[in-house]
Structure formats: C-alpha cells, structure tokens
Amino acid sequence: MEEIKFKSLIVEEIEDGKFRRYIGEKSISELPNGDILIKVLYSSLNYKDALSAIGHKGITRKYPHTPGIDAGGVIVGSNSENFKEDDVVIVTGYDLGMNTSGGFGQFIRVPADWVVPLPKGINLKEAMIYGTAGFTAGLCVNAFLEKGIKPEDGKILVTGATGGVGSLAVSILAKLGYHVVASTGKLEKSEFLKKLGAKEIIDRTEVYDVSPKPLLPRKWIAAVDNVGGVTLSTVIRSMDYDGVVASVGLVESEKLNITVYPFILRGVSLVGIDSAQTKMPKRLKIWEHLATDWKISFEGLWREISLNNLSEEIDRILKGEQVGKVLVNLWI
Numbered sequence: 001m002e003e004i005k006f007k008s009l010i011v012e013e014i015e016d017g018k019f020r021r022y023i024g025e026k027s028i029s030e031l032p033n034g035d036i037l038i039k040v041l042y043s044s045l046n047y048k049d050a051l052s053a054i055g056h057k058g059i060t061r062k063y064p065h066t067p068g069i070d071a072g073g074v075i076v077g078s079n080s081e082n083f084k085e086d087d088v089v090i091v092t093g094y095d096l097g098m099n100t101s102g103g104f105g106q107f108i109r110v111p112a113d114w115v116v117p118l119p120k121g122i123n124l125k126e127a128m129i130y131g132t133a134g135f136t137a138g139l140c141v142n143a144f145l146e147k148g149i150k151p152e153d154g155k156i157l158v159t160g161a162t163g164g165v166g167s168l169a170v171s172i173l174a175k176l177g178y179h180v181v182a183s184t185g186k187l188e189k190s191e192f193l194k195k196l197g198a199k200e201i202i203d204r205t206e207v208y209d210v211s212p213k214p215l216l217p218r219k220w221i222a223a224v225d226n227v228g229g230v231t232l233s234t235v236i237r238s239m240d241y242d243g244v245v246a247s248v249g250l251v252e253s254e255k256l257n258i259t260v261y262p263f264i265l266r267g268v269s270l271v272g273i274d275s276a277q278t279k280m281p282k283r284l285k286i287w288e289h290l291a292t293d294w295k296i297s298f299e300g301l302w303r304e305i306s307l308n309n310l311s312e313e314i315d316r317i318l319k320g321e322q323v324g325k326v327l328v329n330l331w332i
C-alpha cells in the first residue's frame with residue numbers, strides 16, 4: 001500500500017509570498033500518520049480551500065500542501081476498532097486540508113475520531129454536495145431551533161446567499177417552512193435563489209448601513225451571515241426582539257463594529273458557528289438531520305468537476321463568483 005502513487009492538487013511556495021498550484025503525484029507514505037486511510041471519491045470546494053490554495057498562512061502554515069477540507073470515500077486501511085475496510089465515510093473540518101493533506105488528493109490519512117460514517121438517507125455524492133457548507137448551514141438551523149425560532153415568528157435573512165453556505169442555508173430553511181430572504185450581490189441569479197425556496201431576494205447593498213445608528217428598523221427574526229464587517233453590523237442592528245444571528249463567515253471583513261444596544265434593548269443573540277471543531281455527538285446529529293428530515297433536493301444546486309478544473313474554480317470562489325456548490329470527483 002505504501003508505494004501507491006496518487007493524484008493531488010499540490011500548492012507550492014515558489015518564493016516568499018508567491019505560490020503555484022498544479023496536479024501532481026504523491027505517495028501514500030507522504031501522508032501524515034493516522035488511524036484511517038481513505039480512498040477519496042468526492043470532495044467539494046469551500047472558500048477556506050481557496051485561501052489555503054493561495055498561501056493564506058492563517059489556514060496553512062507549511063507548503064507544499066494539498067487543500068480540501070471535505071472528503072468522502074471508502075476506507076482502505078484501518079487501525080481502529082470502530083472502522084473497517086470498505087466502510088463508506090466522510091471527513092469534514094478538523095485539520096483536514098489545513099495542515100493535514102486534504103480532500104483534493106485521491107487518498108487521505110486521518111485520526112479515527114475525525115471520521116463520520118456516511119449517514120443513512122444520503123449517498124456519498126450528496127454528502128459531499130453538502131460538505132462543510134451544508135454541515136455549517138445545518139449548524140445554523142440547529143442554533144435557530146435551539147432558540148425556539150418558528151416559521152411564524154418572522155423572516156430569516158441569509159447573506160452571501162448564492163455561495164456554498166448561503167445556498168444550502170436557503171434550501172434547508174425553506175424546506176423547513178421558514179420565510180427566507182436571500183441577500184445577494186448577484187441579482188441576476190434571482191431565479192436560482194427562488195428555485196432553492198427563497199421567498200424574497202434583496203440586493204446586498206440593502207444590508208449595508210455605514211451609519212453609526214446603534215439600532216435600525218426591526219426586520220429579521222434570525223439570520224445566517226456569511227459576510228461579516230458592515231453587513232454583519234447591519235444585520236445585528238436590524239434584528240427583531242429575541243432575534244438570533246448566526247455568524248459564519250468573513251468574505252467582506254473579519255471586523256465587527258457595533259454597540260451593545262441590540263443585545264440589551266432587543267435581546268438579540270449572536271451565535272458563533274464553528275464547523276471545524278464541532279464535537280462528535282453534535283456532528284453526528286446534524287449529519288443525521290441533513291440526511292433525513294432536513295434533506296433538500298440537490299437539483300440545480302451543484303456542478304461536478306475534475307481535479308484538472310479545480311484551479312479555475314478556486315479563482316472563481318476567491319472573486320465571490322461561485323453559485324451553489326462545486327463537487328470534485330477525484331477519479332474523472
């Protein structure tokens with residue numbers, strides 16, 4: 001097994017601050033130590049993968065490196081009593097694709113406690129269309145349900161709605177009967193968002209208020225924010241009484257400038273979402289929901305690509321131009 005060579009996207013530092021990426025060969029012996037060796041059949045593209053692919057040292061410290069925070073495949077070697085050869089499994093988050101060779105290679109080796117058995121109710125392809133984005137959207141939905149948010153309570157805003165987390169959040173929330181308002185910079189993709197179940201589509205400039213007002217008119221009972229910065233500040237200031245904001249992303253900015261007024265005058269909750277380190281019992285619960293009562297129709301929401309096309313798709317996600325999910329088939 002150790003001599004097997006396999007294909008991977010490899011990101012290499014050519015000189016300080018300059019990186020190149022190419023499809024190259026690695027051998028199994030180059031993979032880190034771990035209990036479980038997995039033949040990866042599918043991965044999917046996330047914003048974090050793109051940051052790793054351009055040399056973002058906050059994500060990946062050492063290069064050459066193979067990104068890919070998502071992987072779905074079949075176990076070909078196991079030192080764990082909990083898993084055996086031929087088990088079909090998924091791995092998302094933890095250190096996968098960050099400083100551990102990731103799902104943009106045909107094999108990964110990981111600790112057993114990162115591995116999730118493919119939940120009953122979805123196939124491997126569907127699991128990887130969800131990937132980290134779907135799992136993260138699931139964590140947001142879970143946070144709203146834990147806070148008791150019901151469809152009749154009001155409107156739920158999703159920012160960055162055409163992106164990976166955004167499109168899956170729109171779909172799952174719509175499936176559960178919520179009135180979803182999708183905020184986007186791509187109004188020309190309104191039809192796509194309506195098909196996912198969004199009831200209203202607004203331009204992202206409507207959720208971008210640079211005024212110093214501590215509170216804005218109440219509009220949302222819950223929100224999934226992929227954007228951060230002025231957008232997140234606007235969202236928090238626009239929440240209704242007892243509203244819940246799930247802070248997911250930072251594509252606009254990691255900064256947040258607000259006062260305490262939304263929290264102490266409207267009872268707003270700001271819930272942090274961390275998909276990478278979600279503990280296993282909660283992780284299994286979210287995946288079970290995604291495969292059963294929260295399961296969406298994946299139609300029109302994804303495209304399949306090969307490793308060879310990955311580089312151009314990475315450039316596209318960095319520009320905020322991706323729509324829906326990009327599924328990576330490692331063997332075409």
Ligand SMILES: NC(=O)c1ccc[n+]([C@@H]2O[C@H](COP(=O)([O-])OP(=O)(O)OC[C@H]3O[C@@H](n4cnc5c(N)ncnc54)[C@H](OP(=O)(O)O)[C@@H]3O)[C@@H](O)[C@H]2O)c1
Nearest residue numbers: 047160161162163164165184185249250251273274275320
């Ligand atoms: N906390 C977690 O566990 C977790 C998990 C997954 C992802 N994330 C983070 O969540 C964010 C979204 O990830 P993703 O994989 O879904 O990325 P993505 O597919 O690129 O989606 C991001 C979307 O945000 C919008 N956008 C892009 N640039 C923007 C800007 N400058 N200002 C406002 N909106 C902008 C675009 O949608 P529209 O054109 O429709 O506006 C874009 O499609 C990233 O920051 C990622 O790192 C966090």
